[in-house]
Amino acid sequence: MDGKVGLWAGAKEGHPYQVPYGVVKDTTRDAKSLITRGALATPFLLEDLRFSHSSLETCRCSKCGKDSEASSNMEDFYELELNVKGLKSLDESLNDYLSVEELHGDNQYFCESCGTRVDATRSIKLRTLPYVLNFQLKRCVFLPKTTTKKKITSAFCFPGELDMRERLSEPSDLELIYDLSAVLIHKGTTVNSGHYIAHIKDENTGQWWEFDDEHVSNLGHHPFGEGSSSSAAKPVQTEPSVHLSSTEPMNGVINGNHINIGQLQSSECSIVSGSQTYSSGDAYMLMYNLRRTTKSGEVRQTVSGANHMEIEGDIIYSDNDAALPAHLYEEIKELNASYLDACQQYKSKKERELDCITERRQEVRSVLSEGPVLSLEDPYFWISTDWLRLWADNITPPVLDNTPIQCLHGKVPVSKVGSMKRLSSKAWNMLFSKYGGGPALSNDDYCINCLVEGASTMVSADNYRDRRKVMKELADAVHSGKCLDGNLYYVSKSWFQQWARRKIIDSPCDADAGPTASIRCPHGKLMPEQAPGAKRLLVPENLWLFFCESANSVKPDDTLGCSVFPSDVEPCATCSMELTEVASIEDTLREFKLKQRQNHEKIALGKGFALSSHCKYYLLPSSWLSTWRSYINANGKNVSSSVQPEMLDSVIDMMKCGKAKCCDFLPVCFSCQHSRLLERPLELICKRGTIFQRFSATDGLTIITKDDWKFFCEEWGCTEEKGISAEIEFSNCVANNLAGSCEEMPIIEEHMSPHDEVNEEIESRQPVIKTSPEVCEVCIGERESCELMQKLNYCNEDIRVCFVRGKEAPKSILEASGTISEPDRRISKRSRKTNFGNSINLKVSGSTSIYQLKMMIWESFGVIKENQILHKGSTVIDGETSTLADMNIFPGDLLWVKDSEIHEYRDIADELSDHKMEVQQAEEGFRGTLLTSNISSQVV
Known part of the structure; x- marks a missing residue:
């Protein structure tokens, strides 16, 4: 609903019934013209004159008796929002x-006068009232405990008549009597569902109308119907309790959730004496129109206490005293005339359509x-059933069309019997004379040629079935190794087996073509049987001969698929x-791979x-060993897809490359400008x-034995001196070594000692790999910093947040949350199916x-941000200005949050409206690098 009209609290946006402004925007120029003539003291719009009224909120100090400065500020509003509860x-x-x-x-x-906090009084005072007075009934309340609306x-x-004269802060001498003109109703017991209707009074006739979507009903002279005798009245329900301050008994009729209370002598100050009073449990907006009165022989006057407007010559007052500009009145008059003309045209068109439908019904019956x-x-005569359906279903049928039931000879074929109907000569003449078309197909127009062709086809099908049955028996004998006397011919074995399995049908099909297509080589000769x-x-x-005849009948132009190969023909x-050469190469390669599998x-x-x-x-790169392993273990269909690894000479050269590739960080580059290993x-x-x-x-790099390295050099072209050597040494745990940990320190027999002092000394040492050349930690740190920056530079990715109730998080959540996301890491089925609640x-x-x-x-779980204790594993995530990249939160991570319940709950809308914090931007130059990371580089 428009903001100038007001919105019932809890109602959905786009309410179907809006307060009718009339045509307000088109009257702006007329209001301006009145201003220029001096008719008004301040600028206004006609919509403000009809709907806007002003009030002021007064706050008075109980100590000094002075009003606040804001108490003199007038505020314009378009409805009074009234409480209903209680x-x-x-x-x-x-x-x-x-x-x-x-x-x-x-x-x-x-x-401000006393300079301290004091007791005070606050009230709202009405200064002016509009022509249309709207009351918004606040039937929706918010329940803080359940955070829902009711x-x-x-x-x-x-009342039907309302006296607002005593409600003004400065009582007016003129009468301010308002008549009820509209009631907006919400049917339903909940806020988020229901149905909206409007009851509106016609000011010309005094009758009430109900507007329910596209349905409009007359309610008579009462806003909720004429009573139980009216057709619009609903069945009498249990009478709700209605409390009025009237001393007279109620004499009304209950209508659903609404009650029409008879003439009451009310003692309430706003109810006009003798007016009717109504009651409703669903009404949420009331609209009242000001009753304008004039004295005989006097010029129309404006109402004091309402917005002032003088009477000008270009303003027209209708019978119900509604003021309209002259041009607007003429425009409405033209629109009404156009509407009446459209109604008359619709009525005429409806009568013509009904006459046509009646005529068509009579025609169909006849x-x-x-x-x-x-x-x-x-x-x-024969007639098409398709055209009969069109004729029966449409008001204006098309021209009669019998061409779908004709054969190539222009007659009626037997095959079309299911698509046509017989009609008597009289019925045919009735349709043919009115719709024309054709052709006319009588009972003598059956096609002799189609009958002969059909009979011939049936005989041919019977003959083919018989022949194929005999040939099927012969094929079974051939498959068993019998009937191989006389002239013999080669056919494809797979094609023959498929032909023997097929059912016997009336004529050859596409599968009967190409009996020798797969055994014919590109040179047009017989393919060697060793070929795939x-x-x-x-x-x-x-x-x-039967195979050739069937194949040629299906594809007469396919000479290649039916090549003749007698039994004495030699393969190409x-x-x-070529096959011999390929087989030799494959045998050599198979022996080569077998030898390598035995050596390694x-x-x-x-x-x-x-x-x-x-x-x-x-040392060799793990990626090269993985490629080599896939290559030598490939067999069957996987041989063609396996990739041959590179020669070791080039791999070792890349591991020991010079300065040209020192900063490329390529996966195949393992050395840097410091002549050290980059992995x-x-x-x-x-x-x-x-x-x-x-x-x-x-x-990484994988350790191999000296013998393996020697065989690799012989098999993949490299000299032994170019290899990267490695040795296993022991060092103290306090040293910053390349690999291993104190917790995984092995107990080896050669270091065993019966003395506890020696055992403690051994346990304090760990094995490390000493390489030649050494590992370059400087370049590795730079590379890992770049990789970390790339991982943290993500956008629109998923992370999972788990809400934990209680003091401690379950062990499964702690383990899953503390694990660093690795895309290539294998995850067990049990871990993938874990439900984190x-x-x-x-x-x-x-x-x-x-x-x-x-x-x-906050939006997902309803936990305010001050109460959120956010964790990644066992680490608490804090600092609102930090980003996820600063806290090393990667895509796919699992976070868990706990509610401290220290601060009281509040609405998230308050946070969004009150949030004024300027987020401090971190230094972009180091974001995503190891300088701002809180994890070690070795876990990347």
Whole structure:
């Protein structure tokens, strides 16, 4: 609803019934013309004259008796919003609206004159009233405990005539009597559902009308119907309780949730004596029009206490005293005439359509009654059923069309019997004379040619079925190795098996084509049987001739698919030579791969091996070993898709490259400008006192034995001296080593000692990998910083937030939340199916602030941001100006939040309206790098 009209609290936007302004915007120029003539003291719009009224809110100090400065400010408004809860009538609501409120205690008023907080009184005073007075009944209340809205459905009384003279702060000498003109009603018991209707009074006739969507009903001279005898009245329900201050008994009729109360001598100050009073439990807006009065022989006067407007010559007053500009009155008059003309045209068109429908019905009945052919000796005509449907369903049928039931010879074929009907000569003439078209197809117009062709087709189908049945028996014998005497011919084995499995039908189909297509080589000769898909078998000559006949009948132009290959024909020599060469290459490659699998058995199977200290090993990229492993283990169909790894000479050269690639950070580049390694070896782990290296298929460098390196150099072209060597050494835990941890320190036999002092010394040492050349930590740190920046520079990605009730989070949530997201990490089925309870996915970016994240959580779970204790794992996330990138929150992370319940609940709308904080932008130059990261670079 427009803001100038007012909105019932709790009603949805786009309310179907808006307060009728009339045509307000078109009158702006007329109001301006009145201003220029000096008729008004201040600028105004006609809509303001009819709907706007002014009031002031007075706040008076109880100590000094002075009013506040704001008490002199006039405020314009378009409706009075009245409380309904706990009040029974419009008079009580007005008393409550204009009552004096005392401000004391926590609500004390700060008096500028006294310079302190003092007790005070506050009240609203009406200064002027409009021509149209709107009362907004506040039937919707907010329940803080449940944070929901509730509709008040108690009965509310309001008069048909209302005297507002005593309600002004300065009583007027003239009468301010308003007549009820409209009631807006919401049917339903809840705020979020229901139905809206409007009851509006016609000022010309005094009758009330109900507007319910597209339905309009006459209610008579009462806003809720004429009573139980009226057709609009609803069945009498249990009579609601109506409380009035009248001493007279109520004499009214209950109509649904509404009551028409008879003539009452009310003692309420706003109700005109003798006027009717009504009651409703669903009315939420009341509209009253000012009653204008004139004295005989005097010029029309404006009402004091309402907005002042003088009478001018270009203003026209209608019978109900509504003021309209002259041009607007003429425009409305023309629109009314146009509307009446449109109504008359619609009525005429409706009568014509009804006459046409009646005529068509009579025509259909007459044709149907005359249509049946009573005797086969009587002449009749054929007619298309498709056209009959169009004729019966449409008011204006198309021209009669019998072409769909004609054959190529222009007659009636037997195959079209299901698409046509017989009509008697009389019925046919009735339709043909009116709609024309054709052609006329009589009972003698059956097609002899189509009958002969159909019979011939049936005979041919029977003959084909019989022949194919015989050939099917012969094919089964061939498949069993019998009937191989005489001339024999090759056919494709797969095609033959499919042909033998197919059902016997009336004629050849597309599957019968190409019996030798798959065994014919590109040179037009017989494909060697060793070629893929070239399996073949021999069939007798009579079966071969049947195959050729069927194939040529389906595809007569396909000579390649039906090539003749007798049993004595030799396979293509060129194709045989090519296949021999390919087979030789495949055998050589198969032996090569087998030899490599034997030389590197553990590496080929992806198994680790125990490492010993002070033994020389070599390092290779894990990605190269993974490619090599896939290549030598590929078999069958996977051979063609396997990728051959690069030669080791070039791989080692890239591992030891110069300054040209020192800062590229390419996956294949493992050395830097410092002549050191740009990748770390994979970390060491200890199991049962034995040292192993952690496995990875893509990252880091993997340790291989000296023998493996020697064989690799022979097999993949490299010299042993170019290798990157590595040794296992032990160092103290306090040192900053490359791999391993104090917690995973192995107990190895060669270091075992019966003395506790020696055991404690061994436990304080850990195995590390010493490489030659050494690992360059400077370049690795720069690369990991760039990778971290790329990971934190995300947009519109998902993170999951779990709401935890209680003091501690479940162990499953802590473990999942503390785990760093790794896209390539394997996750067990149990972990994927873990249900974290009350959780939600949120769309965030790396630049999203913690404040914005907390507002999303507030909106999702209803926990105010001051009470949110946000965690990632066991780490508390705080600082509203920080971003998710600053806190190292990655896409896919699981966060959990707990409600401290320290601060009281408040509406999120208050936070959005009061939030004035300027978010401090962090230094962009270091965002996303290890300088602002709170995790170590080794976990990236």
